[in-house]
Amino acid sequence: MSGAPKPGLSAAPAAAQAPALTLPPAEAEALGAAYGAAEVILEYGSGGSTALAAAMPGKRIFSVESDAAWAAGLGAWFAANPGASPVTLHHADIGPTKDWGHPVNAAAFRRWPLYALSVWDREDFVHPDVVFVDGRFRAACFLTTLFRITRPVTLLWDDYADRPAYHEMEDFAPRTGLIGRMAIFDLTPAPIPADRLGQILQTYLRPL
Known part of the structure; x- marks a missing residue:
């Protein structure tokens, strides 16, 4: 889920209203500029940012969502309100979820x-x-993007500035900018460092 709060397990976008982008102004402007310059957009978390991307012509959009009800509701909203560009909503089944697509247990x-x-x-x-x-x-x-890309990619990471646990990822690739709470990374393809494998594997079990 991205850009719009979900009050409960079954919450979904209202059919008559687009999901809201709730980023602060500077972060929203940066995201819009990055989306505008891209042809293919990948989102981890769906919502207001997805609607922003879909409103732009000439895009290919993939949006990952863990909350099945939210994904279904957003899919229904796009079916009723097609954007200028198509959206592929990818439900990542991580088991039952609660608010913000977080695993229940x-x-x-x-x-x-x-x-x-x-x-x-x-x-x-x-x-x-x-x-x-x-x-x-x-x-x-972040690590998946770093290790799967085959050419340079810009990655924007929301809620980064005030969460020190995220900052250890800068050991894998340096941050190139910070706009409010959002970090910017200009990633280039990188091999998986064998001596960091334990840390990497543990990262995939951190829902935050």
């Missing part, structure tokens, strides 16, 4: 790595130009 933890990884293995997946990280498993989404 750890019963399905074996599926958690699929949140970051599975969209890249879709037959219709197209290499992104920009990645927006605003859902669950954010550090894992």
Whole structure:
């Protein structure tokens, strides 16, 4: 889920109203500029940012969502309100979820790595130009992007500035900018460092 709060497990976008983009103005402007410059957009977390992307012509959009009810509601909203560009909503099944697509408990933890990884293995997946990280498993989404890309990509990571646990990812790739609470990374393809494998694997089990 991205850009719009969900009050409960079954919350979904209203059919008559677009999901709201709730980023602060500077972050919203940066996201809009990045989306405008891209042809292929990958989002981790769906909502207001997805509607923003869909309103732009000439885009290919993949949006990952862990909350099945939210994904279904957003899909119904786009079916009733088609944008200028098509959206592929990818439900990453990590087990039952609660607010903000967070796992209810750890019963399905074996599926958690699929949140970051599975969209890249879709037959219709197209290499992104920009990645927006605003859902669950954010550090894992960052690492997946870093290790799966085959050319440079811009990654925007919301809620980064005030969460020190995220900052350890700068050991893998340096941050190139900070706009309010949002970090900007200009990523280039990188191999998986063998001596960091334990840390990397643990990252895929961190829902935050």
